Amino acid sequence: MIEAAGLTKRYGEKTAVDGVTFTVHPGKVTGFLGPNGAGKSTTMRMIVGLDRPTAGTVTVNGRPYAKHRRPLAEVGALLDAKAVHTGRTAYNHLLAMAATAGISRHRVDEVIELTGLQAVARKRVGGFSLGMGQRLGIAAALLGDPRTLILDEPVNGLDPEGVVWVRNLAKYLASEGRTVFLSSHLMSEVALTADHVIVIGRGRIIADAPVQDVVDGASRRLVRVRSPQATDLAELLTRDGATVTSGGPGLLEITGPDAASVGELAAASRIVLHELTPVASTLEEAYMALTADSVEYQSEDLATADQAAAERAAEQELVAEGDHR
């Protein structure tokens, strides 16, 4: 259980986290979703006491993180895959971490095996790929068999197999009654993994609800209609309060009424329809709609935007592939 109340972090003039209040409950995976720079990592660092809040409080399992006598048994945190000395081997890193809590070598071997690091455990971390670094971070987070897991962008840099593995691991840990708090800037990732989602943008909580509710709440109902009498239909619909945009000659995109209402209205007015399609909004669209006003770093460059879109598409493909396994 993680409870934040009025949590705020300012760096000089800039407010990174702006009075956020939320609770992360045990027994389910809670996604922490937001664009880059929205304040996810800062919030997570404040939870484990690495950054001191400017205002507000945050507790883990009932008390501030620093007050726990056995912190590794309370919280396992993957905050940054690079929070490891590059000159040390993975095994020695875990051994040193374990020593602070009297955790056995046996457990160190166990988490190495668990995260599939056997082959590289005796190699220095400096040579690790991003994916191996993530696995090591997850291994360190699991060391103390913690009641609460905080994972900042855990699938970053993982191969498809690793992505599916992290997803299943998060769900499995939650099913054991643990609190799992996992951040991502990808809605698709959160939708596949989380039961509940907290959306953050520009340091403020935008939504805090079950994943399905967020999707439903943010979806705009869009109906696409093709008709030779498009102008007449548009006029009728507008009079009824719908928002109508033209998507080309004879093509309308209608927001407001659902497909059935549009069809009935057309029939009543003896307007011929060539197409009547309800367009379901995707999770990605819901997320974009939610965070549209709160994106810190708007991409100006079309190429960048296209690339991001391509990355998302690839991610979704990858996700679909994973599910078929």
Next chain:
Amino acid sequence: MSATVTAPGGRPVSSRTAERVSVRPVTFVRVLRSEWIKFWTLRSTWWTLGATVVLMVGLALLFAMAISAIPADDTAAQEGMAAGGVVGPTIVTLGSEFAQLVVAVLGALVVTGEFSTGMIRSTFAAIPGRISALWAKLVVLLAVTAVVSAVGVALAYVATAGMLDDLGLPVDFGDADQVRALVGAVLYLMAVAAFSLGVGALLRHTAASIGVLMAVFFVLPIVFQIIVAASGADWAVDVNAYLPSVAGEQIMSGGPTQEGRLEPWTGFSVLAGYTAALLAAAAVSLKTRDA
């Protein structure tokens, strides 16, 4: 989704039969054990410690050979050495002048290496009290520096003993000042290590810390030596005497205290005082600044 979760290696996350992982409270002894592991599992530790011993032995040997090469009838040189208070231990401990720079790098790296790599976040997440991590680093660093510099002094003595006898400058273990000078080399290097840990913890940056330490232990003494020699100004003499390295190195003086220098223990106390102040500031900084 599947009910059992397996690692990429095929093993289950936690089997139903496995006992709970035993996690004990964070204590200073456990933090110390962790820092001990961290210290010895980096290559930089091994090469800095190796370099310390090599410099201590090598320079003592070079100095002894250089003095042996002075002709016995060069009375000016002989008198100069006597006036400079050169005794056996002076030659044996000479290498610490250079070894201190390596020890300073080691002391700084122990903490700046964690900041530069991000390791410090793992450390502080495991040890949320933070301060005990600094003290544990200090204990490990002091213990290892003590042993390694003692080994360095001992080997330097063994390597030069024959030449010192020939020069008529044998180390006199019955002379309290000479013994203090030998032990002083160990104490001095320990103080330098602790001082450097403090600087590293305050600056959190490897290059900046090493730059400051080189200035303090290498550049400043030379600059002030020149100013004092050129001007003889009182203020310059006073400042020079209280420089961390100049004051601290007095603990290694084997003869009577030269003019414009502090007494051996007074000088060492000054260095120890700077070190304590730095470490106190470092503790406050670690506790209050974001990691």
